[in-house]
Amino acid sequence: MTGRDRGAAAVLLVFGLIALEEARKLRFGSIAKPGPGFFPVVLAAAFSLVCVALLVNAMRKRDADAASGRRLVWPQIVATMAALFVYALVLELLGFVAATFALLLFFLKALERQRWVSALAGSLVTAFVTYLVFKVWLNVQLPAGPWGG
Numbered sequence: 001m002t003g004r005d006r007g008a009a010a011v012l013l014v015f016g017l018i019a020l021e022e023a024r025k026l027r028f029g030s031i032a033k034p035g036p037g038f039f040p041v042v043l044a045a046a047f048s049l050v051c052v053a054l055l056v057n058a059m060r061k062r063d064a065d066a067a068s069g070r071r072l073v074w075p076q077i078v079a080t081m082a083a084l085f086v087y088a089l090v091l092e093l094l095g096f097v098a099a100t101f102a103l104l105l106f107f108l109k110a111l112e113r114q115r116w117v118s119a120l121a122g123s124l125v126t127a128f129v130t131y132l133v134f135k136v137w138l139n140v141q142l143p144a145g146p147w148g149g
Contacts, residue, residue: 009054016048031138076111083107095145096135101127 023044026037087103094102104123108114114122134140 006055006058009051009058013048013051013055016044016051020044020048079111080107092143093145094143095147096142097127097131098145098147099143100130 020041023037023040026040027035028037028041029035083103083106087099090102091099093099101123104126105119108119108122109116112119131142135142
């Protein structure tokens with residue numbers, strides 16, 4: 001990513017946050033009966049998250065790394081497919097949160113080679129946020145595993 005790309009992502013993030021703030025002024029509604037502010041809030045939030053991801057990615061990688069272009073190799077593809085297969089097999093047994101945490105930890109530590117703290121924190125936060133979105137907010141039935149719930 002060049003300096004221009006970073007600048008564009010930062011400017012677009014500002015616009016996304018402004019749009020999010022303005023959209024919040026509209027009635028949100030619910031999933032079953034969305035109000036006039038539902039889609040603008042969701043779209044502005046998603047847009048802002050993408051901009052944040054671009055900025056974080058730009059700050060983590062040097063321009064030289066981006067120019068070299070890391071290629072996905074066959075062992076990574078096979079490991080990803082095997083991990084997804086194992087995830088599907090253990091999802092009912094372990095439950096959604098534990099299985100998703102383990103899958104994400106594998107992806108972040110083994111495939112992306114992140115530090116343990118980053119991999120553990122990212123996996124834990126992502127597993128719980130997705131649980132909250134699907135189970136609590138959208139009321140989707142997820143595998144509970146041995147812990148019930």
